[in-house]
Every structure is written in C-alpha cells, then in structure tokens.
Amino acid sequence: MSYHSFLLEPISCHAWNKDRTQIALCPNSHEVHIYKKEGAKWNRIHELKEHSGHVTGISWAPESNRIVTCGTDRNAYVWSLKSNVWKPTLVILRINRAARCVKWSPKENKFAVGSGSRLISICYFEKENDWWVCKHIKKPIRSTILNLDWHPNNILLAAGSSDFKCRIFSAYIKEVEEKPSPTPWGSKMPFGELMYESSGTGGWVHGVCFSDSGDRVGWVSHDCTVCVTDSNKKTVTASLNTESLPLLTVTFITENSLVAAGHDCYPVLFTYDGEKVTFGWKLDIPKQNVQRGMSALAKFKNLDKHATSDENSFMLDTVHKNSISQISNLDGGKKNCTRFCTTGMDGGMAIWDLKTLEAELKGLKIA
Amino acid sequence: MSKNTRTDKFRRVNVDDYDENNYVDEEEGGENQLGPDEAEVDASIRQGNLNAALQAALKNPPINTKNQAVKDRAESTVLKVLTSFKSNDIEKAVQSLDKNNIDLLMKYIYKGFEKPSENSSAMLLQWHEKALAAGGVGSVVRVLTARKTV
Numbered sequence: 045m046s047y048h049s050f051l052l053e054p055i056s057c058h059a060w061n062k063d064r065t066q067i068a069l070c071p072n073s074h075e076v077h078i079y080k081k082e083g084a085k086w087n088r089i090h091e092l093k094e095h096s097g098h099v100t101g102i103s104w105a106p107e108s109n110r111i112v113t114c115g116t117d118r119n120a121y122v123w124s125l126k127s128n129v130w131k132p133t134l135v136i137l138r139i140n141r142a143a144r145c146v147k148w149s150p151k152e153n154k155f156a157v158g159s160g161s162r163l164i165s166i167c168y169f170e171k172e173n174d175w176w177v178c179k180h181i182k183k184p185i186r187s188t189i190l191n192l193d194w195h196p197n198n199i200l201l202a203a204g205s206s207d208f209k210c211r212i213f214s215a216y217i218k219e220v221e222e223k224p225s226p227t228p229w230g231s232k233m234p235f236g237e238l239m240y241e242s243s244g245t246g247g248w249v250h251g252v253c254f255s256d257s258g259d260r261v262g263w264v265s266h267d268c269t270v271c272v273t274d275s276n277k278k279t280v281t282a283s284l285n286t287e288s289l290p291l292l293t294v295t296f297i298t299e300n301s302l303v304a305a306g307h308d309c310y311p312v313l314f315t316y317d318g319e320k321v322t323f324g325w326k327l328d329i330p331k332q333n334v335q336r337g338m339s340a341l342a343k344f345k346n347l348d349k350h351a352t353s354d355e356n357s358f359m360l361d362t363v364h365k366n367s368i369s370q371i372s373n374l375d376g377g378k379k380n381c382t383r384f385c386t387t388g389m390d391g392g393m394a395i396w397d398l399k400t401l402e403a404e405l406k407g408l409k410i411a
Numbered sequence: 412m413s414k415n416t417r418t419d420k421f422r423r424v425n426v427d428d429y430d431e432n433n434y435v436d437e438e439e440g441g442e443n444q445l446g447p448d449e450a451e452v453d454a455s456i457r458q459g460n461l462n463a464a465l466q467a468a469l470k471n472p473p474i475n476t477k478n479q480a481v482k483d484r485a486e487s488t489v490l491k492v493l494t495s496f497k498s499n500d501i502e503k504a505v506q507s508l509d510k511n512n513i514d515l516l517m518k519y520i521y522k523g524f525e526k527p528s529e530n531s532s533a534m535l536l537q538w539h540e541k542a543l544a545a546g547g548v549g550s551v552v553r554v555l556t557a558r559k560t561v
Binding site: 266268269286 | 432434510511514546547548549550552553556557558559
C-alpha cells in the first residue's frame with residue numbers, strides 16, 4: 045500500500061490511463077493536471093486548461109486514449125492527444141446547472157454526464173457533422189445526479205441522485221449501436237427507459253456501481269447505508285446500516301465483495317452473499333504511533349488547543365487524513381480486483397494492494 | 412422612497428410553493444400506524460419487567476402518519492419507559508435491542524431532546540451515550556437524514 049500526497053487542496057476527481065502510468069486529477073480548480081510516474085516520483089507532464097469552472101468529473105477511455113472532463117461551467121470537453129499535446133473539443137450539454145460526473149461507456153463510443161439540472165446527458169459523436177451531440181434522460185429524475193456507472197453491455201446506466209434514489213436507465217443510441225439483447229434488468233430498452241428504481245427512503249445516493257457481470261448494482265447513501273440489488277430479485281434490496289460516517293464512493297472488487305470509502309477516511313470491505321450485505325473488514329493499516337514523552341509545555345498546549353492531552357485522540361491514524369471522495373479499480377477490473385486507488389480531500393492518493401492487505405490483516409477474506 | 416416599503420408581507424411568502432420543481436416527498440400510507448400499545452407498556456412497567464416495556468414501546472412507530480396526536484402519544488409513552496429505568500440497567504437494555512430498534516430508540520431520544528422537561532435531558536443523555544456505543548455515529552446520521560421520523 046502506498047500513499048502519495050499530491051497537493052494541499054482536495055483532489056476533486058481523478059482518472060487513470062490504460063497502463064496505470066499516468067493519472068489525471070483536478071486540484072480543486074479549473075484545471076486538470078496529468079502526472080506521470082517516473083521512478084519513485086510523480087511528475088506533472090500536462091496541464092489541461094479550458095474549463096472556466098471547477099472540474100467535477102474526469103474519465104479516461106483506456107482504448108481510444110481520450111479524456112472527457114466536465115465542470116461547474118456547464119460544459120464538457122473531450123481531449124485527444126495530438127503530438128504530445130492534449131487538444132480539447134467542446135461538447136454542448138444543453139444544461140443550465142453544473143455538471144457533476146462523467147463516465148465513458150465500456151465501448152467508448154459515448155459518454156454520460158450527470159448534472160444539477162436533474163437530467164443525464166448521453167453524448168455521442170456524429171460523423172456527418174463532426175460534432176458531439178447529446179440526448180437527455182429527464183423523467184423521473186427529481187434532483188441532482190451525483191454519480192453514474194455503465195453496465196458492461198454499453199446500454200444500461202446506473203445513476204445515483206440526491207432525490208434519494210438509485211435508478212437504472214437505458215441509454216441506447218440507435219445511431220451508434222445495435223439493438224441490445226435482453227438482460228435480467230429487462231428486455232425492452234428504448235432510450236430513456238427506466239429499468240429499475242430503488243425505493244428511496246434513505247439519504248442522497250453518493251456512489252453507485254454495477255458488478256462485473258452487470259447483474260448486481262450496489263450503492264452507498266448519506267444515511268450511512270450500503271445497498272445491493274440483484275437483477276434476479278429486483279424488488280428486494282439488501283441493505284446494511286453501517287455504524288460509521290456516510291460513505292461517498294463504492295466499487296465492486298469481485299462479484300460478491302464491495303469496497304466503499306467516505307467520511308471516515310478509510311476503505312471498508314463489504315460482502316454480499318445474495319441475501320444480505322455484511323460488514324467485512326476495515327481496510328487500513330494504522331501507523332504505529334510512537335509514544336514519545338511529552339513535555340509539560342506540549343501537554344498544556346494540547347489541552348488548550350484540543351481539550352485533551354492525549355495526542356492520539358485527535359490525530360487520525362488512517363492513511364488518508366481527510367474524507368475519501370473517489371475510489372477506482374486499477375488492476376483486475378471489478379471481477380478480481382487486485383489493486384485499487386483512493387483519492388480524497390487531503391490531496392493525497394493511496395494505492396491499496398489487496399494481496400498485501402489479506403496478508404497483513406489476519407482474518408480478512410475476500411469472497 | 413416608494414410606498415411599498417410600508418408593508419413587509421412579501422417576507423412571509425413561502426417561495427417553495429411557487430417553485431414548480433420543488434421536491435415533494437412521496438405520500439406513503441400511514442393511517443394504520445397507531446403507535447405503541449400503551450396498555451401493554453403500562454402492564455409491563457407495573458410488573459417491573461422494564462426490558463419488555465421497552466420492547467413494547469418501540470413497536471409500531473408512527474413514522475408515516477400525519478396525525479400529530481399519535482406521534483405525541485407515542486413519544487410520551489417511550490419517555491415514560493425510559494425514565495423508569497435505573498441508570499445501571501440502561502446499558503443492558505440497549506444491548507437487548509436489535510439494530511433497527513437502536514435506530515428507532517435514537518429517533519425517540521432526539522425527539523425527546525426537542526421538548527425538554529424537568530430532568531428529561533439528563534436522563535436522555537445517559538440513554539444517548541449507551542445507544543451511541545451500540546449504534547455508532549451511523550445511527551445518529553440516520554436520525555438527521557430521515558425524511559419521515561417519529
């Protein structure tokens with residue numbers, strides 16, 4: 045497990061390239077910086093400056109090597125690498141509020157943008173006009189779309205929203221693809237069709253993720269719950285009330301296991317056995333704090349500042365020192381993930397190796 | 412100065428009523444939720460079986476109903492049970508509750524904080540401490556994010 049502190053500001057969002065040598069991240073500003081790993085150091089090799097508002101989402105298409113970014117300036121840009129320079133192409137999303145999240149589809153022929161305008165823009169490239177065109181999914185979304193995830197069939201899209209619901213829509217664009225074959229989520233999939241809607245009684249849905257097969261969808265919401273629904277039993281949602289602070293992001297690492305992280309600053313493993321979600325393990329190896337003798341001055345200073353003379357109670361012993369806002373699979377995909385990466389509000393990026401964690405945390409079993 | 416500054420009625424307008432995109436919670440049938448059975452609760456208290464009284468008081472929470480009287484009655488019933496516990500017995504009572512009931516207990520505790528009476532807050536704080544140990548901060552966040560509560 046390695047941790048690298050990139051900045052002092054929060055990392056708003058990040059995306060990796062195909063071979064995981066470069067990372068694109070937004071340092072809580074209007075720009076996107078691309079860092080390349082050279083030896084043991086991370087060097088900034090590119091700066092993408094085009095947005096006039098904070099960049100809220102970055103997605104890097106592994107095969108076609110294009111980056112799409114979206115921001116609070118209500119725009120999205122598709123970036124292509126031409127002779128070692130990233131050139132932007134504007135995509136008109138036709139939204140009147142900030143864009144919040146963006147994701148390339150698995151086949152990379154379209155991408156989806158969630159926004160505060162209570163709709164999802166599905167954008168695809170129209171060859172005749174040499175222009176990116178977008179279509180909107182509006183009904184029945186009633187509030188901001190906070191995050192998106194594509195089903196492996198390139199058609200279905202899961203969307204988590206701040207109207208307390210997780211939904212699955214069809215984003216079938218007849219101009220770029222064939223009619224999809226039936227899936228356990230449904231057989232008729234015209235554009236914008238609502239295939240599934242969770243019963244919203246909880247909080248804002250902060251993170252949503254399809255499993256590798258696409259038959260399961262998991263989400264985390266602000267009322268400190270983790271929920272999973274299996275497409276074979278759409279009416280039953282297995283949910284777990286956690287005891288920790290709300291989780292902000294989630295991903296499947298195998299068909300039965302999810303890793304989620306959030307305001308508690310450490311990733312947590314959950315297991316879904318088809319019936320219910322159970323808490324697996326807290327995935328963090330705390331640093332052993334050296335118990336130094338404290339001088340009287342330091343003791344009273346701490347009493348004054350932090351109302352306690354115990355140094356350990358106000359210093360976080362987790363790797364991340366602030367909330368984790370995004371998690372991404374590095375190796376192994378969602379089927380057999382071996383490494384994943386987390387970035388957070390402390391401006392740092394941690395890479396977690398599941399083999400090492402299994403070895404060091406006795407008793408940790410990944411289903 | 413124009414004459415309009417004399418009246419401030421515009422400050423009392425509820426702007427949300429005129430927002431056509433305003434989010435409105437779904438109505439879920441709550442007519443049948445009557446709150447805990449007070450007779451059962453009183454009987455248990457008289458017998459001295461406080462744990463059973465607590466379980467009975469946490470049954471049928473009036474979460475979806477719009478009837479404020481039902482909610483108030485439920486709240487006072489639960490408060491009655493909580494007050495009759497001795498400080499040392501609180502921890503065991505909380506341990507005997509399952510996860511959902513701990514969340515429900517937290518909701519009642521915070522409802523009780525809203526209308527403090529003579530010694531209620533001190534007693535409720537003791538209950539809060541034990542319920543927090545059992546349910547974690549997650550149970551508190553669920554009280555704060557719940558759209559419909561007791």
